[in-house]
Amino acid sequence: MRAAVITQLNSPWEFKELADPVAGPGQVVVRIQACGMCFSDVLVHRGHWPVQLPIVPGHEPVGEVVELGPGVTTLRVGDRVGVSWMQRGEGRCVHCQSGRPVRCEHTQTWMDLGGGYADLMLAWESGCTLLPEGLSYTDAAVAFCAGFTSMSGLRNADPRPGERVCVLGVGGLGHMAVQLAAAIGLETVVLTTSPDKAEYARELGATEGVVVDGDPGKALAEAGGADIILATTTSADQVAKVLSGLRYGGRLVTMGVTGPLQVEDMMTLLFKQCSIKGSTHNNRSDLVEVLTLMAQGKVVPRVEKYPMAEINEVLKRVEAGQVRYRAVLEHD
Numbered sequence: 001m002r003a004a005v006i007t008q009l010n011s012p013w014e015f016k017e018l019a020d021p022v023a024g025p026g027q028v029v030v031r032i033q034a035c036g037m038c039f040s041d042v043l044v045h046r047g048h049w050p051v052q053l054p055i056v057p058g059h060e061p062v063g064e065v066v067e068l069g070p071g072v073t074t075l076r077v078g079d080r081v082g083v084s085w086m087q088r089g090e091g092r093c094v095h096c097q098s099g100r101p102v103r104c105e106h107t108q109t110w111m112d113l114g115g116g117y118a119d120l121m122l123a124w125e126s127g128c129t130l131l132p133e134g135l136s137y138t139d140a141a142v143a144f145c146a147g148f149t150s151m152s153g154l155r156n157a158d159p160r161p162g163e164r165v166c167v168l169g170v171g172g173l174g175h176m177a178v179q180l181a182a183a184i185g186l187e188t189v190v191l192t193t194s195p196d197k198a199e200y201a202r203e204l205g206a207t208e209g210v211v212v213d214g215d216p217g218k219a220l221a222e223a224g225g226a227d228i229i230l231a232t233t234t235s236a237d238q239v240a241k242v243l244s245g246l247r248y249g250g251r252l253v254t255m256g257v258t259g260p261l262q263v264e265d266m267m268t269l270l271f272k273q274c275s276i277k278g279s280t281h282n283n284r285s286d287l288v289e290v291l292t293l294m295a296q297g298k299v300v301p302r303v304e305k306y307p308m309a310e311i312n313e314v315l316k317r318v319e320a321g322q323v324r325y326r327a328v329l330e331h332d
Contacts, residue, residue, distance in 0.1 A: 003056045003118030004311050009047040012312045013057070013117075021114070021122035023069030026088075030081060030123055035116035036060030036141040037311075037327045038172050039234065042319045051111050059085045059109075060144045060328075061116025062137045065128070072125045080131040082144045083116065085109055085281055087127025101126075102282060117311060117329065129287055132295035139294060142176070142301035142326045145281075147290035150177035150230070152282035153253045157228040159186055166190070166226035167206070168216060168242055169233035170197040173255055175302055175325040177230045178204040180290065183298040189223055191216050191242065212238075217265070220245025229253065236261050243268050243276070250274045303328050 001020050004013045023029050035058040043049055044057050062082040065075050089096040089104030096104050113122045131140050150173050165181040165188045167174050181188045182205030189208045190201035198209030212219045216238055225247045231239045231254040239254050243265045268274055293299040302325040306314050314327050
């Protein structure tokens with residue numbers, strides 16, 4: 001098979017001919033049709049994830065099952081699937097036994113088996129999720145990171161009927177978070193530094209788009225505040241400052257990888273009894289919910305499509321923040 005391989009950090013990825021993977025017990029081989037790219041790929045490229053080189057990256061892969069390993073019972077050859085970042089736990093720890101393998105300290109991921117920027121990908125059966133009929137491979141790829149992360153953040157905030165959600169930042173994660181919050185019936189406001197994105201937020205389902213010039217917390221408070229803030233930006237400064245825009249009992253959920261988060265606004269935390277939490281891919285039900293909403297046409301990712309051969313050019317665009325709003329690499 002042909003695959004894009006990281007052989008050196010901070011260097012162009014190399015296309016190589018590798019041996020085709022063979023499915024072991026509990027595993028499948030997926031012929032990749034598309035694989036999304038996000039800033040986590042940039043972090044892998046820079047050496048911020050604990051990967052052993054050489055490695056095939058790519059954590060938003062979708063395609064067709066072409067081989068079943070011994071013992072596979074829930075998948076069939078020909079199934080359209082996507083593969084999650086976290087594919088299985090060790091099985092015997094208290095978290096796995098409680099049905100929460102995402103909390104396992106010994107999870108198996110694409111970093112163990114290889115990722116999706118390749119013709120073929122080896123995956124655990126438990127890491128594959130069936131794609132709804134009618135949902136394109138290109139759109140489905142976005143669900144396996146941006147969609148999954150955004151929905152888990154929203155669900156981790158425990159939204160209640162009538163509450164107001166603020167999405168901080170309208171990028172790959174943010175443009176999905178806006179649509180997901182609106183799709184489940186929550187009033188949504190967007191904070192962004194870009195006037196064009198503030199206007200575009202309304203097209204995504206937001207009731208209001210607010211342009212921030214300096215203090216996002218003040219801007220949010222003046223716009224009526226929010227019960228939930230979904231912070232999708234990579235700016236730790238913006239995340240820290242937006243806290244003052246929370247209403248009583250509000251929850252700030254941060255999903256972007258930032259630098260040190262230095263919170264000085266302890267008054268809001270104490271006297272409004274607010275909370276801060278981090279969130280990434282959580283329950284698999286979050287992913288299934290995203291795929292269902294996408295198949296129903298209620299959530300539509302905005303995608304830039306590229307052939308797999310242009311992967312290094314796309315990596316540069318993602319690193320420079322030039323993609324609107326998600327990049328997906330496709331096989332011919």
